[in-house]
Amino acid sequence: MMCAPAEPRPLAQHASHHPATLGPVSLYVHVPFCVLKCAYCDFHSQPFCDVSPEEPEHFAWAVGEAARHWAALGVLDDVLSLYVGGGTPTTLGDGLTGSIADLCAIANMRPGAEITVETNPDTSSPELAARLHASGVTRFSVGVQSFDGADLRVLGRCHDAQAAERAVRELVATGARVALDLMCGVPGQSLASWQATLERAVATGAGHVSVYPLTVEEATPLAHHVATGALPEPDPDAAAEMMERADEVLADAGLARYEIASYAREGEQCVHNLGYWTGRPYIGLGPSASSMVPVAAFRAAAASESWADPSVVGVGRVIVDVPADAARVRFTHAADTVAFIRTATGAPEEVEYLTAEEALREDVVLGLRLAEGVAADLAERAGVVDALLRLEQQALVERAGGRWRLTRRGWLLGNEVFAEVW
Amino acid sequence: MSDPTHIRNFSIIAHIDHGKSTLADRILELTHTVADRDMVEQVLDSMDIERERGITIKAQAVRVLYEAADGETYQLNLIDTPGHVDFTYEVSRSLQACEGVILVVDAAQGVEAQTVANAMMAMNADLEIIPLINKIDLPAAEPERVRHEIEEGLAIPADEAVLASGKTGEGVREVLEAVIRRVPHPVGDAAAPLKALIFDSYFDAYRGVVALIRVIDGTVGANMKVRMMATDVVTDVEEVGVRRPANTPVEELTVGEVGYLITGLKDPALVKVGDTVTLARHGATEPLPGYREVKPMVYTGLYPIDGDQYPDLRDALDKLQLNDPALVYDPESSHALGFGFRVGFLGLLHMEVIKERLEREFDLDLLATAPSVEYHVYTTKGEKVIVHSPQDMPEPGHIERVEEPYLKATVLVPPDYVGQVMELAEGRRSTFKDMQYLSATTVEMHYETPLSELIMDFFDQLKSRTRGYASLDYEYIGYRPSNLVKLDILLAGKPVDALSFIVHREKAYARGKVLTEKLREIIPRQMFEVPIQAAIGGKILARETVRAKRKDVLAKCYGGDITRKRKLIEKQKKGKKRMKSVGNVDVPQDAFMAILKVDE
Structure with missing residues (x-):
């Protein structure tokens, strides 16, 4: 395995930079390429036909540059998970295998780290899957969306239901864990066809299912179809009913809901995503990728001489030059592939500093997405107990076993809860 | 001279x-x-x-x-x-x-x-x-x-x-x-006691009220003592002058001349348009004919969207009134909208202009309730109640009859659009009187129309149905009895005062139905079901329901989404803040506007 911890790391000499209290981090790579953009998608991605032939290679190199930059600052000393998303990473084909190997060499991956690659039925092949698995990928996340042809056409997907089913089965056959995404509330989708989609998803043997109600994002073809009346607006009540149906069908099949949109067999929860909801720091590489790190871990280091080094430039400065009351910093790179290739370690487009109190409130909001909810003492430290008591009266949250969590009603009306707490 | x-x-x-x-x-x-x-x-x-x-x-x-x-x-x-x-x-x-x-x-x-x-x-x-x-x-x-x-x-x-x-x-x-x-030159008697007509006035922050006058008889100059005949106020003349167009003082204004008169009076209510200025001693005995008190024709409630702006609104109205004595207002309060003013205007344009000036020149965000006219309500006890606002309407059981102001409306329109005008006028309870061809291309039509119908976007409708060709004029002809009722709108079972209005009984059902439907579209889904009802007294005429919100959740929330989604939720929160909380129902401002634009 290429990610064995014994691998020598070329940048190990920078260990003096190591921020002692950072703890384990997650690493995310955004691959901004896909075969064709789907009708509902507003993520940063370019259809592969619009991409110059050398661009993927340059992109892979830039990702390596950015990773080395962070590694040099000691930020990647204990990486718990790597998630390669997009776009559709598998459009990179075999190049992807090399990139993952490079990343595992640069970052210090924890033994048994979860390494996920997003894929699509139309870019997935048994050969590529096998090679990725062999190079350390432990988990595939497949954008299936639906096993109903009509839904797939509305969503502007490049594959049909059979191709999706075949692709998922092939991925399961590699022995890696497999997650699949489904969409409900699609115009024209019936409760019966949704039920059928859920059942076929279970039958593939995938151990993880995510259920997203379709949202119409601005400036997408879907938004245009809705605006012109070519498609009806998604009905939120229908989506609500389908979300509840998903809960029942998947629970019966042994996939328990552990987050608003996430269901998994025991032990197959996504380590990487759990990090987002539990305050674990993450580093995002690539255009439009976001990172989040606690400021405290870098305070001492930033004061030390080595951090005053002018070589700590661009993106690194956002964790060095922070306002006095900042406890957490989150920053996002511009959604611009060419700019990313030019300066992989350039300053991010958007930087957000959170105070200690804001960070705690954010932890509560994100933690409440989980079935287990948040510990009562976290809520207390965040100063949101009054808000939670008000929400309890509306039957949106409940207390159990020293923790606050969403009720069944709260699952569907999460925004009411988040708005009150945030 | x-x-x-x-x-x-x-x-x-x-x-x-x-x-x-x-x-x-x-x-x-x-x-x-x-x-x-x-x-x-x-x-x-x-x-x-x-x-x-x-x-x-x-x-x-x-x-x-x-x-x-x-x-x-x-x-x-x-x-x-x-x-x-x-x-x-x-x-x-x-x-x-x-x-x-x-x-x-x-x-x-x-x-x-x-x-x-x-x-x-x-x-x-x-x-x-x-x-x-x-x-x-x-x-x-x-x-x-x-x-x-x-x-x-x-x-x-x-x-x-x-x-x-x-x-x-x-x-x-x-x-x-x-x-x-x-044009004939002016004729007057320079030797007769002063008679000057006030044809307008404005307020100058340093000089007080400045009257624009036309001298009919006699002469007026600085340091004279004059009397305003209608308001019976005696004051000294500080300055007279002419406008070229900047104020230019002159020694005196005499027969036939037009100019301004500054007295030092600070209260615009004492210097009325149409009044006659004469000398305090040995003045004219008869004022010039034609003076009358200006009465507002249209009333509306004006409320600051942000309740903290109430004192600012009062100051702004005070200031505007200095130059516009026809503007009248009294404090009013609404359960739904808080504190505001019931403001009387000469007409719809006047209302629009004042509202716009308040918002623009005084930086206020205002909500206007449905315009109303002055109704005369005769109670079963034989009293006459003046009603400017639906809120003041007595209970249905106590009303003997209601009278409303009528207008003679004159519409000029090309012959091709006569049918459209008739259709519109009929829907607005108007009685056709006569019509005549002014020329081959212009027909003059006369109607008797309740003012209350004219103020509900009648002019806009007229313009759109005649492709902009029709023009409208009207004059007041007096009060007439009408079968009028107060229509209440109830949200979650509670009447919302700012949404009630006075309407002809025969139109109450249709209006109520359209308005409840419109409100159902405007009022966002809340955490609970919100019934919307239209009612007269206790009798429900129409009902719609805003179903409880079932789903409102950001299902996808990973690293890159968190900032974006928090902003989205903050935006939702802000939008909610801009709504008026009526009982526990969040009502967008559009709801209060909807009532102005309901055409059944």
Whole structure:
């Protein structure tokens, strides 16, 4: 395995930079390429036909540059998970295998780290899957969306239901864990066809299912179809009913809901995503990728001489030059592939500093997405107990076993809860 | 002392947009009253809103000196009047200060409703009328057709009508010559006790109330003691002067002259348009005819969206009232909207203009409730109750009858659209009186219409159904009994005072149904079901339901989404804050507007 911890790391000499209290981090790579953009998608991605032939290679190199930059600052000393998303990473084909190997060499991956690659039925092949698995990928996340042809056409997907089913089965056959995404509330989708989609998803043997109600994002073809009346607006009540149906069908099949949109067999929860909801720091590489790190871990280091080094430039400065009351910093790179290739370690487009109190409130909001909810003492430290008591009266949250969590009603009306707490 | 034979007092009257203010600009230019470098468009319209909308709200008087073709220099007093029906009384007072008018008619549009109304007023005031066909430079100009319309429709000889263009300046000298030749010079008795007509007033922060006056008899000058006859106030004259157009003090104003009068009075209510100024001692015994109290015709509730702005709203209304005594207001409170004012206006344009000025000049965010008229309610106990707001309406069981103001509405329209006008008018409880062809292209129709129907976007409807061709004028004819009821709107079982309105019983059901449907669309889904009901007394006429919100959750929330989604939720929160919380229902401001635009 290429990610064995014994691998020598070329940048190990920078260990003096190591921020002692950072703890384990997650690493995310955004691959901004896909075969064709789907009708509902507003993520940063370019259809592969619009991409110059050398661009993927340059992109892979830039990702390596950015990773080395962070590694040099000691930020990647204990990486718990790597998630390669997009776009559709598998459009990179075999190049992807090399990139993952490079990343595992640069970052210090924890033994048994979860390494996920997003894929699509139309870019997935048994050969590529096998090679990725062999190079350390432990988990595939497949954008299936639906096993109903009509839904797939509305969503502007490049594959049909059979191709999706075949692709998922092939991925399961590699022995890696497999997650699949489904969409409900699609115009024209019936409760019966949704039920059928859920059942076929279970039958593939995938151990993880995510259920997203379709949202119409601005400036997408879907938004245009809705605006012109070519498609009806998604009905939120229908989506609500389908979300509840998903809960029942998947629970019966042994996939328990552990987050608003996430269901998994025991032990197959996504380590990487759990990090987002539990305050674990993450580093995002690539255009439009976001990172989040606690400021405290870098305070001492930033004061030390080595951090005053002018070589700590661009993106690194956002964790060095922070306002006095900042406890957490989150920053996002511009959604611009060419700019990313030019300066992989350039300053991010958007930087957000959170105070200690804001960070705690954010932890509560994100933690409440989980079935287990948040510990009562976290809520207390965040100063949101009054808000939670008000929400309890509306039957949106409940207390159990020293923790606050969403009720069944709260699952569907999460925004009411988040708005009150945030 | 000025020689009255060399004075001409005249006004320019026109339908809106026919080019009255531009013509005035050209006159000021031709007579070098305003230096070229100070020339702006619509010199006499000093408010932004007047210039933007191309309307005149305040009357103005400007003195120009004109060297005529006969080699003599004449003092011309141009009195610019508001053109809109809302200000009919002001127009009539301005006209009383004149001996003649220039009647401006657009060479393309021809005679329109306010052309007729203004011409009638000028005729009734016995003024010399000089027709002027304006905008002859337009490609669509048809001066001969318009000349014909003036003669046929208004019975005004138009063979001598001046052809002019306010844009190019053509015809301006001709019309001034016509004024000198045809408008009679003022006649008065310089030796008689002072009689001067107040035809407008405004407030100057340093000088107090400034009255615009026309001297009929006698002389007025600084340090005299004068009396306002209607308000019976005695005061000293601080200054008299003329406007060129800047205030220029003079020693005295005498027979026939037009100018301003400053007394030091600070209360605009004491200096009323139409009142007569005379001497405090040995003054005139009879005031000039025609004075009346100006009464608001339309009322609405104005509420600051942010309750903290209530004191600011009060200050702003106080300030506007200084220059606009026709604006009246009383504090009012609403369960739904908090503290505000019930404000009375001369008409819809007046209301729009005031609301816009409050928002623009005083930076207020306002919510206006449905406009209402003054209803006279006779109770079963034999009392008469004046109702300006639906909230003041007595309980249905206590009402013997309700009377509402009626208007005589005059619509001028091309014959092709007569059917559309009839259809609209019938839907608005209007009684057709008669119609006549003014010319082959213009029909004049008369209706008797309740004012309350006219203020519900009647004018907009009229314009849209006739492709903008119809024009409208109206005059008040008195109170008549009507079968009127108060329609309440209930949200979650509770009446929302700011949404109730007074409506004819036969239309109550349809209105209630349309309004509840509209509110169902406007009111966002809440955490609980919200019934919307329309009711008279306790009787429910219509019901709609806003279903409880079932799903509102951001299902995808990973690293890159967190910031974006938090912003989204913050935006939702802000939007919610802008809504009015009525009981526990969040009601967007649009809901309060919806009621203004309901056409069943």
